[in-house]
Amino acid sequence: MTTPDLHTKRPAASLVLMLDWAAEFGLTVQQCLVGTRISPAAVRSPAAEVSGQQELRAIANIVAALGDRPGLGLQAAARYPVTAFGVWGFAILTSPTLGEAIDVAVRFVRLSYAFCTFETRRHGDELSIVIDARSVPAPVRRFVLERDAAAIPNLYREILGAPPPPSRISFALPDPGPAVGLYEEMFGAVPEFGDAITSVTLPAELLSVPLPQASSHTARLAEQQCRLLLEQREARTGRAGQVRDLLLTDPARPPTLAQVAERLSCSTRTLRRQLEAEGTSFRKLLDEVRHHLGTELLQSGMTVEQVSNRLGYNDVSNFSHAFHRWKGDSPRAYLARQTMTTSPRTRNR
CATH class of the missing domain: 1.10.10.60 (Homeodomain-like)
Known part of the structure; x- marks a missing residue:
């Protein structure tokens, strides 16, 4: 697993979504951007880019203002449509099957807005997607882990138009108490808490489920674009x-x-x-x-x-x-x- 480079530039689309979401709680753009060296006007330019470090600082400002409460990251995750992820989301959307979508998503996850690392592990008739947030700063670790992990069921709902498939979910977080309902609503099941790792485990037969907007030719082109973009960003x-x-x-x-x-x-x-x-x-x-x-x-x-x-x-x-x-x-x-x-x-x- 490769830890995201916080100095690498990324499109500002994710930060804009976070700012709009925070505004619903009464936070101003200026409050969210304190210490980021980003102007409120510049961040909304279609070509705007920010570093991962700047986005994390904005997230820290938002979490500090709203309180680091369980489920907050899940609420933010619901604001991310597949189109917000650019070519990475397009590569997922056009993959022939769910298994191939998971494969391309994990291989090119550095093109997403995730701060966690993702890894797939096969165990007999099951596939686990492991999400690791250990490199994320402690003050925002719960929020980021919730937001990044929730991308899995969130994208599934949008792409297939159906509830998340039967799965086993575990979180390396303490029991959220009354907020457990937010987890159940997002993941379609009550996760296990206090585990050593955070993971979403699917039965292997689900990997062959065809995606409704599948296009092998388009998926290959999107994967090529992902590869080129990743190489450019890592220069x-x-x-x-x-x-x-x-x-x-x-x-x-x-x-x-x-x-x-x-x-x-x-x-x-x-x-x-x-x-x-x-x-x-x-x-x-x-x-x-x-x-x-x-x-x-x-x-x-x-x-x-x-x-x-x-x-x-x-x-x-x-x-x-x-x-x-x-x-x-x-x-x-x-x-x-x-x-x-x-x-x-x-x-x-």
């Missing part, structure tokens, strides 16, 4: 960009943190602090370099073994495990899927 600048450039010089034998610090004329401690200030780390940057380069090399025609060697993995299985974490597929399965979607016969359907 690094500043100190992180300098580190990334150094890692790319010899991916088979990438320099260590100490070697990079020496090249940049600073101590390892200073470099760690600078990268942390930019919302990343040396390990995360190395993983990103291997992710993007590995995908490009596979698509260029190199074998899995050749790519593994080129990226400095001492064992093909280690590369395969890493690739599965990045793409949700083994390298060979990923290549087979890419071949199917780019073959003339498939394109002309």
Whole structure:
């Protein structure tokens, strides 16, 4: 699971929805934007972008004003239509089946407005969607976890026009007391509270449920757009960009943190602090370099073994495990899927 980079810019649509929702409780835009360095006029521009850090600050202002009460994030989640999520929402909407919609949603979740990380886990005849909020600041953790988790049943209702399917829900939150009814209304079942993890578990047979606006061709185009947009957003600048450039010089034998610090004329401690200030780390940057380069090399025609060697993995299985974490597929399965979607016969359907 990859923690969202709070310094990466995102469309301001989510923040605007939050401001409009907060206004219903009597909060002004100025109150919500205190400390964000965003002007009320600029945030409503169609092309406006904000950082995750700025949106989180606005959420903190709203939660502080309204009180961190159970169910507040669930109420906010109901304000997010699938169209608010742009190409990410479109990729979900046009997926052939519920299972494929979940797959694309989790793989490209960084294009959504989520601050939690999402991961799917298969257990026999069940699929669990695990939502992790540990990286979210404590003052807004409950609110954000509720809002992000509620996107699952919220999008299901909108796309299929039906109540959420039978599922088992658990929350890494204390029992909400009287507010439990809000959870039941949103999820269609009473969750278990006080669990070690937050998850929504579905029976596997639901994964084959067809979606009403499915279009394989459109879904492929939307997924391609998701991939391109994610790569653009993850393009690094500043100190992180300098580190990334150094890692790319010899991916088979990438320099260590100490070697990079020496090249940049600073101590390892200073470099760690600078990268942390930019919302990343040396390990995360190395993983990103291997992710993007590995995908490009596979698509260029190199074998899995050749790519593994080129990226400095001492064992093909280690590369395969890493690739599965990045793409949700083994390298060979990923290549087979890419071949199917780019073959003339498939394109002309």
